Amino acid sequence: MTDRPRDVLITGIGLVSSLGEGIAHHLDLFARGPGLQPSIVTEGYEPYFVHALPAMDWSRQIPKRGDQRQMETWQKLGTYSAGLALEDAGIPMDEGVRSEIDMIVAAGGGERDANVDAMVMERARGSNDPGRVINETLSTELRPTLFLAQLSNLLAGNISIVHKVTGSSRTFMGEEAAGISALYSASARIASGQSEICLVGGAFSAERKDLILNFDLAGLMLRDEWRPVSARNEAHSGIAVGSVGAFLVLESADHAAKRSATAYARLVSAVGDRGRREREKTAERFTALLPDNSTSAEETLVLSGATGLADLLDIERQVLADKLPGSPTRAYGTMLGHSFEAQMPAGVALAAGALARGVALPPFDSGEESEANAAPRRAIVTALGHLHGEGVCLVESIAGPSR
Amino acid sequence: MSDTDFLGRPIIAVTGLGIVSSLGRGVTDNWAALTAGRSGIHAIDRFPTDGLRTTISGSVDFMGEMGATSTGLSYAMAEAAGSEAIVMAGLNDADFGGPLFLAAPPVEMEWQHRLKLDRMDGATREEAGYDRLLEIARKHPDPSIYHLTQCSRISELLANRLGTRGLPITLSTACASGASAIQLGVEAIRRGETDRAITLGTDGSITQESLIRFSLLSALSTQNDVPEKASKPFSKDRDGFVMAEGAGALVLESLSAAKARGAKVLGIIHGCGERADDFHRTRSKPDGSPIIAAIKAGIDDAGLKPEEIDYINAHGTSTPENDRMEATGLAAVFGDRLPETPISSNKSMIGHTLTAAGAIEAAFSILSLKEGILPPTINHNNPDPALTLDVVPNEARRGDISAVLSNSFGFGGQNACLVLGREPRG
Numbered sequence: 001m002t003d004r005p006r007d008v009l010i011t012g013i014g015l016v017s018s019l020g021e022g023i024a025h026h027l028d029l030f031a032r033g034p035g036l037q038p039s040i041v042t043e044g045y046e047p048y049f050v051h052a053l054p055a056m057d058w059s060r061q062i063p064k065r066g067d068q069r070q071m072e073t074w075q076k077l078g079t080y081s082a083g084l085a086l087e088d089a090g091i092p093m094d095e096g097v098r099s100e101i102d103m104i105v106a107a108g109g110g111e112r113d114a115n116v117d118a119m120v121m122e123r124a125r126g127s128n129d130p131g132r133v134i135n136e137t138l139s140t141e142l143r144p145t146l147f148l149a150q151l152s153n154l155l156a157g158n159i160s161i162v163h164k165v166t167g168s169s170r171t172f173m174g175e176e177a178a179g180i181s182a183l184y185s186a187s188a189r190i191a192s193g194q195s196e197i198c199l200v201g202g203a204f205s206a207e208r209k210d211l212i213l214n215f216d217l218a219g220l221m222l223r224d225e226w227r228p229v230s231a232r233n234e235a236h237s238g239i240a241v242g243s244v245g246a247f248l249v250l251e252s253a254d255h256a257a258k259r260s261a262t263a264y265a266r267l268v269s270a271v272g273d274r275g276r277r278e279r280e281k282t283a284e285r286f287t288a289l290l291p292d293n294s295t296s297a298e299e300t301l302v303l304s305g306a307t308g309l310a311d312l313l314d315i316e317r318q319v320l321a322d323k324l325p326g327s328p329t330r331a332y333g334t335m336l337g338h339s340f341e342a343q344m345p346a347g348v349a350l351a352a353g354a355l356a357r358g359v360a361l362p363p364f365d366s367g368e369e370s371e372a373n374a375a376p377r378r379a380i381v382t383a384l385g386h387l388h389g390e391g392v393c394l395v396e397s398i399a400g401p402s403r
Numbered sequence: 404m405s406d407t408d409f410l411g412r413p414i415i416a417v418t419g420l421g422i423v424s425s426l427g428r429g430v431t432d433n434w435a436a437l438t439a440g441r442s443g444i445h446a447i448d449r450f451p452t453d454g455l456r457t458t459i460s461g462s463v464d465f466m467g468e469m470g471a472t473s474t475g476l477s478y479a480m481a482e483a484a485g486s487e488a489i490v491m492a493g494l495n496d497a498d499f500g501g502p503l504f505l506a507a508p509p510v511e512m513e514w515q516h517r518l519k520l521d522r523m524d525g526a527t528r529e530e531a532g533y534d535r536l537l538e539i540a541r542k543h544p545d546p547s548i549y550h551l552t553q554c555s556r557i558s559e560l561l562a563n564r565l566g567t568r569g570l571p572i573t574l575s576t577a578c579a580s581g582a583s584a585i586q587l588g589v590e591a592i593r594r595g596e597t598d599r600a601i602t603l604g605t606d607g608s609i610t611q612e613s614l615i616r617f618s619l620l621s622a623l624s625t626q627n628d629v630p631e632k633a634s635k636p637f638s639k640d641r642d643g644f645v646m647a648e649g650a651g652a653l654v655l656e657s658l659s660a661a662k663a664r665g666a667k668v669l670g671i672i673h674g675c676g677e678r679a680d681d682f683h684r685t686r687s688k689p690d691g692s693p694i695i696a697a698i699k700a701g702i703d704d705a706g707l708k709p710e711e712i713d714y715i716n717a718h719g720t721s722t723p724e725n726d727r728m729e730a731t732g733l734a735a736v737f738g739d740r741l742p743e744t745p746i747s748s749n750k751s752m753i754g755h756t757l758t759a760a761g762a763i764e765a766a767f768s769i770l771s772l773k774e775g776i777l778p779p780t781i782n783h784n785n786p787d788p789a790l791t792l793d794v795v796p797n798e799a800r801r802g803d804i805s806a807v808l809s810n811s812f813g814f815g816g817q818n819a820c821l822v823l824g825r826e827p828r829g
Contacts, residue, residue: 095681108554109509110509110511112511117517117532118530119531120517121517121531122531124521125521125531129451131450131453132451134611134612135451135453138611138612138615139455139615139618142615144619146616147619148684148685150509150511150616151509151814151815152554152575153576153814153817154815156679156815157816157817158684160681160815160816161681161682161683161684161816164681165681166679166680166816167679169679169817170583170587171575171576172572172573172574173507173573173574173575174553174554174555174558175554175555177570177571178554178555178573180570181570188591188596189590189594192593192594194590194594209534209537210512213537214511214548216541216544217540217545218544218546218549218550219546220549272569273569273570274562274570274571276563385555388555388559389570390570
C-alpha cells in the first residue's frame with residue numbers, strides 16, 4: 001500500500017469493432033472525417049440496426065483451432081481484443097511475465113444455440129407436458145461445451161488459457177455498470193499499490209437475436225430509421241447494438257518505466273454511482289461524477305457513451321452544457337453501436353488513442369456535434385447506463401513521449 | 404492492540420453474518436443443522452425430472468413467490484441474508500451506508516418465458532424461433548421479463564433495499580464468486596475507501612437447463628436413491644457434486660470503525676489469495692500449481708505460516724477431480740502437518756451452492772471459530788485411501804481453533820482462498 005495515489009497509465013489498447021481492428025485503424029479512419037458512415041447491418045434484423053463485425057481471422061490472436069471451437073463469438077471477440085492489448089503493450093508471450101498480470105473482465109454471457117431453442121419451442125407446442133419436452137430436447141441436443149461458452153467468467157478463463165494471464169481473474173457483470181466498475185476497480189488497485197499491471201476490458205457480441213429479444217421486450221431497441229446517437233429524440237429513441245471488444249493494459253508508472261513501456265495516456269479517475277432514475281436525481285448524480293473544468297474547455301474532449309435512449313440523452317446534454325460548456329462532444333455509439341459491458345472500456349480506448357495522437361475525433365454527427373478547435377489534453381468518457389448505473393472516466397495526456 | 408495488520412493495513416473485522424441454505428433461513432437454524440450433521444439435499448420437485456440423470460438438489464423452496472424465477476429467488480435469498488447480517492452488526496438494514504459486493508449467478512431468459520411468449524398471438528411468422536419471438540415482443544412488450552435477464556438486476560434491488568452506497572459490483576468467478584466478493588470488500592477497506600462493506604453471495608439458479616448443462620459435463624452426482632447421502636466429499640465412491648441454492652452475507656468493517664461504534668466483532672478476515680489457472684476450462688493444471696499458489700497467497704496475505712492454520716473449510720465438492728486436486732494442493736503447502744489438520748466440507752450437507760458457496764462457507768468458518776465447533780463431513784463411510792485427510796467424519800467435533808483456511812475453486816481456472824481468524828493479530 002502507498003500513502004499517495006500512484007499514476008495509472010494506459011500502455012496497451014486492443015479494440016475491435018464493426019469498423020475493424022486496432023486502435024490505430026480506428027483513429028486513421030476517424031482522421032478521414034467528418035461525414036463518416038458506420039458499418040450497420042439490417043438484413044435479417046429488420047426493423048433493428050446492428051453494428052456487426054467484419055470477417056475476422058480469429059487465429060491471429062487465438063492460434064489453436066481447439067481453443068476457437070470452445071468459444072462462441074462473444075468470447076472469441078474478447079479473447080482476440082485482449083490479445084491485441086497485450087501485444088500492443090509489448091508484453092511478451094512469456095508465462096513468467098504474464099502470470100504476474102491481474103485481469104478484470106466486464107462480461108455478459110449466455111450465448112444460445114438458437115436452433116435448439118427453436119426445437120424446444122416447436123416440440124412444446126404440441127405437448128401437454130412441456131417440462132418433459134425441455135428435459136428430453138436439451139439433454140439430447142445441447143452441445144456439452146456450449147455451457148462453457150455461456151458462463152460469464154469463461155471469457156476471462158479463455159484469456160488465461162490463450163494468453164496466459166493468471167495473476168488474478170475477476171469477472172464483473174451487469175451491463176454498462178460492469179465496464180465502469182472494472183475500470184474503477186483496476187485503477188483503484190493500481191493507484192493504491194494492490195496491483196502493478198492489469199488487463200481490463202470487455203466484449204459484447206451484437207449479432208444475437210436472443211439478446212435483442214430481451215432488450216426489445218423493454219422497448220429499448222432503435223427501430224425502422226437509423227440516426228446518429230446525438231440526433232435521436234423521443235420519436236426516434238433507442239439502442240443500435242454494436243459488436244465491440246475493448247481491452248486496456250493499465251499499469252503503474254513505476255512498472256511501465258521498469259520495462260521501458262510508453263503510455264498512451266493516464267487514467268486519472270474512473271467513478272460510478274447509481275440510484276433512482278428520476279430526471280433530477282440522475283442529473284445530480286451525473287453532475288457529481290464529472291470532474292471540474294480545470295483544463296480549458298476547448299482542450300477537453302467529451303466522449304459520450306450515450307445509449308441512444310432519448311430521455312437519457314437529454315439529461316446528459318443538459319448536464320454537459322451546464323458543467324462543461326464549450327467542450328466538443330462525440331457520441332461514439334454512432335460509429336460503434338452500443339456495446340453495454342464494453343461501452344466504457346471502448347470509450348476509454350478511443351480517448352487514450354486520441355490524446356496520444358493529440359487529435360480530437362471528428363464530429364460523428366455534423367448537425368449536433370461541433371468541430372474541435374484545439375488538440376485535446378484531456379478526455380472525459382461518460383456512461384449513463386441504459387436502465388441504471390452512471391459512470392465517468394477522466395483520461396489525460398502525458399507530458400513527454402507517448403505512443 | 405493495534406488496529407492495523409503486519410503490513411500496516413486496516414484489520415478487517417466481521418461484524419454481521421447472514422445465511423440461507425437448503426437447511427433453512429437464518430444463521431441459528433443453519434448452524435444448528437450443520438453441526439448436527441443434517442443434510443439439506445432432497446429430490447427435486449420444482450420441475451419434472453423425467454429423463455434426467457440427476458434428480459436431486461439442495462434447492463431452497465421456502466422463499467415464497469419470489470422463488471418462481473432464478474433472478475427472483477437469488478434476490479430473495481440475498482435480501483434475507485443481507486438484512487440478517489446488517490441487523491446482526493447493529494446497523495440499519497435500510498440504510499447500510501457502505502458499498503455492496505455481490506456474487507450472483509449469470510442470468511438469462513428462462514424457458515417459462517420463451518414458451519409463454521411463443522404461445523402469444525401477434526406474429527405473422529409461425530415457425531418457432533427468435534424471429535417469431537421478436538415479432539411477438541414488439542406487439543406485447545414486457546419489461547418485467549427483460550429485468551429478469553439483467554445481471555445487474557439483483558444488485559440494483561439490493562442497493563435500494565439495503566441502502567448501500569455507490570455503484571455495487573456484481574461479480575462472477577464461477578464457484579469461487581462468494582470468496583471473490585469478500586476479497587473485493589477487504590480490498591476496498593484496506594484502500595481506505597470505506598469503513599464498512601457488505602459482501603454477499605447468492606445463487607438460486609437451479610432450473611432444468613442449468614441442471615442439464617452441468618449434467619452434460621458429467622459434473623453432477625447421479626446417486627439419486629438416497630438424496631441426503633449423495634454428497635460425499637473425499638469418499639472413494641464420490642461421483643460428482645449436488646447442485647444447491649443459498650446465500651451468505653458478511654458485514655466487513657475496519658476494526659477501528661467497529662470498535663469505535665462498540666460493535667461486537669465476530670471474527671477477522673486475515674487475508675485473501677487468488678491465482679488463475681491456464682490449463683483447461685474445467686480442469687486444474689495436473690501439478691496443482693495454481694491451487695497451491697492461491698493457498699500460499701492467502702496465507703501470506705494473512706501474515707501467517709501454514710502451521711498456524713488450525714482448520715480447513717474445504718471446497719470439497721465431491722467430484723473425483725476437485726477433491727483429489729484440493730488434497731494434492733493442500734499437501735504441497737501443509738506437508739506432513741496436513742493429516743493432523745482437520746478439514747471438512749460443508750457441501751456434504753448443503754450441497755454445492757455454486758456462486759454463493761464461498762460466502763456461505765466463510766460465514767460458517769466464522770461460526771466455527773467463534774463457537775469452537777468443527778462441522779463434520781457427513782456421508783464419510785468409505786474414505787478414499789488416496790487422500791490422507793482428517794475430514795472430521797460424520798460428527799461435529801469441538802476444537803479450539805484460531806485460524807481457518809477456506810478454499811474456493813471454479814470452472815474457468817478460478818482459485819480463491821480466504822484466511823479467517825478468531826481474533827485480531829495487531
